[in-house]
Amino acid sequence: MGIKNFKAPKKAIDKNENRAILVSDFMTKKLITFSEDQTLLSVIDTLISNKISGGPVVNKKGDLVGIISEGDCIKQISESRYYNMPISDKKVSSYMIKNVETIDGSMDIFDAANKFLKSKRRRFPIMKNGNLIGQISQKDILKAALDHKGHDW
Template sequence: MGIKSFQGKRAAPEKEKSAPMLVRDYMSTSLITFKEHENIMDVAEKLTKNKISGGCVVDDNNKLLGLISEGDCMKQISDSRYYNMPLDNATVGKRMTCNVDTIDGNMNVMDAAKLFIEKRFRRFPIVEHGKLIGQISQSDVLRAAVRLKSNNWHLG
């Protein structure tokens, strides 16, 4: 008689719990920012040169004051032409969006994706202790989703 080995029913191996995918892990921190006093044409030049559609407006202490976009620049250029006004005094401060929605760097990236869909924004600034620390864009969220898919496509 051989020795019988009895192994009880094995429990299924626990699924690896994935670490939360946080906004701070995907946000851009090397930002091109603007100042209130900058001329709109200079901003338009920076936007096209850097192939970005907009950016954060900050003060000298890196406090977020607003956002400026391609659309803001185009509106100023169009208005200046229509009203035959020089662009010399067209500043960021006069055209920027001041009431800016920000999100927390500790938010899950997939929750941020939902906000992008709801708000129809291209970017969200990330502010910590009153200072701009980064920005997350739609492409950053897509990058996170692609990475998640390569690991485990379960968004929750």
């Protein structure tokens, strides 16, 4: 029996090999959210006790209305010290970022990383059909890179 073919046997194709790495694969789904009428002291306590750096602000209907972060709180602490004004009664609605950029969970993780670099944001809420379904942070992007070891993207 002679050689029929000089080609090597075909390698089985792994269905996940060429699959895009999506934001939805690494986003946080169990969100800690804040309300507009929460005090800054309450937000600071939640940030510290949950070891997070910020989160989405939702209204009573659950609609996304803003983002509050450590930086927003620190800014108010600094200003309150400068003007000798207590922050105990300051509400989130006055200090949150209201112009919220969101991204889609089906976005490729590398496009999300590029968006982080361009926007200087630390987190993006993930929306689907007008509903808040998660959040992706810069740390989540790093977890994705570590998970894939930087060699199979």
